[in-house]
Amino acid sequence: MPPTLTPPEIDRHHHISDGNNGHKPPTDKRTGGNGDGDGDNWNNRPQGHRGPRERLAQARIGLFFALGGDLMFFIALVSVFFVTKASGHFDAYSHFINEWLPTAIPSILWLNTAILLLSSVTAEAARRTMFREHDAMDEWFGIGRPITRRATLWLSLTLLLGGFFLIGQWVAWDQLAAQHVFFRSNPSSHFFYLITVTHAVHLFLGIVALIAALMILQLSRSLSTRQVFVDTTVWYWHVMGILWVFLFLLLVYGQ
Amino acid sequence: MKPSTLRHPARSLLHAIFSTHHRNVGFGYLAISFIAVAIGTLLSLAMRLHLTWPAWHFPLHGLILPEEYLALVTMHGTLMLFFVLTVAPQSGFGNLILPSQIGSRRMSFPRLNALSMWLTALALAVLLAAFFVPGGAPMGGWTSLPPLSATPLAGPGEGLGMDLWLASIAIFCIASTISATNTLTTIVKLRCNGMRWERLPLTVWGWFTAALLSVIAFSVLLAAILLLFSDRHLHTGFFLPSNDLINGVLLQHRGDGSPLLWLHLFWFFGHPEVYIAILPGMGLTSMVLANFSRRRIPGYRLMILTTLLIGFLGILVWGHHMFVAGLNPFAGTAFSISTMAIAIPSFAKVVSWLTTVWGSHRTPSSAAATSRFPTPMLFALGFVSFFIAGGVSGPILAQPILDEYLHSTFFVVAHFHLIMSMAGLFGIFCAIYYWAPLLIHRTLSEPLGKLHFWGTLIGAYSTFLPMHFTGLAGEPRHYAQLNGLAGPGMTLLQSTMPLQRHITIGAIGLALAQLPFLLNLILTLLRPAQPFDNPWNATTLEWAPGSLNLHPSNQSPVVHRGPCQYTASGENFLTQWSELTPSQPKPE
Numbered sequence A: 001m002p003p004t005l006t007p008p009e010i011d012r013h014h015h016i017s018d019g020n021n022g023h024k025p026p027t028d029k030r031t032g033g034n035g036d037g038d039g040d041n042w043n044n045r046p047q048g049h050r051g052p053r054e055r056l057a058q059a060r061i062g063l064f065f066a067l068g069g070d071l072m073f074f075i076a077l078v079s080v081f082f083v084t085k086a087s088g089h090f091d092a093y094s095h096f097i098n099e100w101l102p103t104a105i106p107s108i109l110w111l112n113t114a115i116l117l118l119s120s121v122t123a124e125a126a127r128r129t130m131f132r133e134h135d136a137m138d139e140w141f142g143i144g145r146p147i148t149r150r151a152t153l154w155l156s157l158t159l160l161l162g163g164f165f166l167i168g169q170w171v172a173w174d175q176l177a178a179q180h181v182f183f184r185s186n187p188s189s190h191f192f193y194l195i196t197v198t199h200a201v202h203l204f205l206g207i208v209a210l211i212a213a214l215m216i217l218q219l220s221r222s223l224s225t226r227q228v229f230v231d232t233t234v235w236y237w238h239v240m241g242i243l244w245v246f247l248f249l250l251l252v253y254g255q
Numbered sequence B: 001m002k003p004s005t006l007r008h009p010a011r012s013l014l015h016a017i018f019s020t021h022h023r024n025v026g027f028g029y030l031a032i033s034f035i036a037v038a039i040g041t042l043l044s045l046a047m048r049l050h051l052t053w054p055a056w057h058f059p060l061h062g063l064i065l066p067e068e069y070l071a072l073v074t075m076h077g078t079l080m081l082f083f084v085l086t087v088a089p090q091s092g093f094g095n096l097i098l099p100s101q102i103g104s105r106r107m108s109f110p111r112l113n114a115l116s117m118w119l120t121a122l123a124l125a126v127l128l129a130a131f132f133v134p135g136g137a138p139m140g141g142w143t144s145l146p147p148l149s150a151t152p153l154a155g156p157g158e159g160l161g162m163d164l165w166l167a168s169i170a171i172f173c174i175a176s177t178i179s180a181t182n183t184l185t186t187i188v189k190l191r192c193n194g195m196r197w198e199r200l201p202l203t204v205w206g207w208f209t210a211a212l213l214s215v216i217a218f219s220v221l222l223a224a225i226l227l228l229f230s231d232r233h234l235h236t237g238f239f240l241p242s243n244d245l246i247n248g249v250l251l252q253h254r255g256d257g258s259p260l261l262w263l264h265l266f267w268f269f270g271h272p273e274v275y276i277a278i279l280p281g282m283g284l285t286s287m288v289l290a291n292f293s294r295r296r297i298p299g300y301r302l303m304i305l306t307t308l309l310i311g312f313l314g315i316l317v318w319g320h321h322m323f324v325a326g327l328n329p330f331a332g333t334a335f336s337i338s339t340m341a342i343a344i345p346s347f348a349k350v351v352s353w354l355t356t357v358w359g360s361h362r363t364p365s366s367a368a369a370t371s372r373f374p375t376p377m378l379f380a381l382g383f384v385s386f387f388i389a390g391g392v393s394g395p396i397l398a399q400p401i402l403d404e405y406l407h408s409t410f411f412v413v414a415h416f417h418l419i420m421s422m423a424g425l426f427g428i429f430c431a432i433y434y435w436a437p438l439l440i441h442r443t444l445s446e447p448l449g450k451l452h453f454w455g456t457l458i459g460a461y462s463t464f465l466p467m468h469f470t471g472l473a474g475e476p477r478h479y480a481q482l483n484g485l486a487g488p489g490m491t492l493l494q495s496t497m498p499l500q501r502h503i504t505i506g507a508i509g510l511a512l513a514q515l516p517f518l519l520n521l522i523l524t525l526l527r528p529a530q531p532f533d534n535p536w537n538a539t540t541l542e543w544a545p546g547s548l549n550l551h552p553s554n555q556s557p558v559v560h561r562g563p564c565q566y567t568a569s570g571e572n573f574l575t576q577w578s579e580l581t582p583s584q585p586k587p588e
């Protein structure tokens, strides 16, 4: 049996339309991973092979959804923060006891925050160099790899600043420990540590991604592969930076 | 193919196992589900036998102690809900069929895809390890309610066993989030030309909505697990009231936590989770019913909308699991209203299914569909049947005043086994029978398939329908034994014993009814593969010639219309990929 039946009867049933009621020819609207679909028309290629923009767009969308999930993780933590802050119990004399004592914020955290914000700037510089057409041309003509050179510089700087941030967080935990504020000390210190540590774990993953991106900058010959890795790493880095600002403000003003 | 792969089947097997191709990943997920469903079924039979004949000594084991009964409940629920009903429909078939259904040759991130399958396998291994550690498996139920789950003092399985449960589910959460990210990106970015959103088959809409829910819900569960872990090991008290006594021991911890907080976090995940389990099956049911009734789906866009709406409302109703847990009564009312609201899109779905099949007197339309009701169609109808039968008790349970009595009775067990477990199971079977030509290059035997269907249908109803009555008579959930109490309660529960025996025999029948299915699979796999060519005369893209093995050099398919375009007589149809348009007949 042929895969498609084309009997005359179908012609008589005009209510079988192609679903667009004559508005547009069915395939002129591109779906899936095309870029701007200009001159060199990637769309004529099989889908999944439509060039660098498709890979980049996919990686960005994937990151977007994954970070959406991550955001829910932190929303849950922050909700529990507020619930715990407000809860207490009644003692034998019917007094409402709330054990929450705000945790003092080590002042080094302000410095760390500034460093992290700065690292986002250098990261963005690295991301932008990946898309400079002049430099891509140079590489195309074999004059050198200016993209890789510049991006390596900016990314290494980001890595350094990211490392400083993590060390700074470590110092903050140390300072708190010196004041005998530990994870288990108080409901509010639970959250101080939970929030800073889970964020630090995310930032550590970001550092791993930075190192991977730096390696790929050196090793990969395909420009699009380098672009995808640097671009997604930097977006991830930005989101972790913004997230930190929110979490930090919560710890400073929300306790 | 390299000659070496031909000579060493073992090597090519290894190759398949460690491949990142979405078909291999999909089969990996199905294998995980198969292991989980086999073990989960045995556990449930042990529970039934113990409930009915509590004095019976199990061979090799002996008497089942109450705490062992609770461990059985916990492991059964966890295996079935996480590793069967979430893994098979969403991740299994979402890998095996989804790419070809949208005209893509791959998933977006093949390596991450394989990684999430292996993480899921690891999660299963960690969970099963709980049987073999000192103290045995955890006993807090699939919802792991604190304070039972927050301290080893609560019972034998609540030590290492509970930690393994937490580790397993945490890994599962990460794996599911990765897998859902992959599914979403694939659907957003890899549709072939012409495959606009409103032309996506409803199965794809089911996978899409379920993946959205996964991304939202599993992260919250992960956060909850982290907090519970720290309650267990780091002396916090997020979920523990201060000065709580457990088994006569005063808990040492800081803070004024509350088990209610866990309930909020857990059910914020838990209710979306039950929709993750059922949405792919709902989509498949729509498509299969239309396929075999040779009808268009009435209100196609409305069906897309109801899928999304069910997903959206599903996020807002978690409180209906907490009516009697100390929830503020006003919140209870709000959750009650949002829960009832879900009944509206659900009802629209049911109406659409019924109008699709109603009065569709079709003659057999192809060689493979030798009767008006081929096996996939039967299982889709079974899905509808269970969805209705389980759905009617939903709005009853959604009323706080009625739930006060019914919560924690077997009435709830009846509700969710019909609407989720059995409907979900029938969705999986429907998928297997319907897509068998694509999965194993052979159609499964019809007579054995029908035997399987009727056996399973009758077995399922005789098991789960009577649970409504034992629940109404007051049979509590999570109780190891129904006799041995004193007073009128004893008399009441004792009076349910004949029904209990009926349920147990039904459950054994339900398990035995799977033998024809296994036999069917084995016999079919022993036959040589047969070439097939859209055996069900379907309209969706996975049946397009060569769609399974789109070679990179092939022209990728182009879609010209939505699915399910059948003529009024039902004899003829237009596939999504055929170029013919009615106004422009193909030139001679």
Ligand code: HEM
Residues within 6 Å of the ligand: B143, B274, B275, B277, B278, B320, B321, B339, B340, B342, B343, B346, B391, B393, B394, B395, B396, B397, B398, B399, B403, B406, B407, B408, B412, B415, B416, B419, B420
């Ligand atoms: C009309 C739609 C529905 C309504 C109004 C509804 C309502 C409810 C309510 C109020 C409960 C809580 C009962 C209690 O614990 O006392 C409940 C439990 C449950 N429902 Fe539904 N439901 C509906 C559909 C579904 C669907 C579609 C599924 C799954 C696919 C489902 C799965 C469950 C499960 C698993 C439980 C029990 C969870 C547990 O305690 O372990 N329900 N339902």
Ligand SMILES: [Cu+2]
Residues within 6 Å of the ligand: B270, B271, B274, B317, B318, B320, B321
């Ligand atoms: Cu629910």
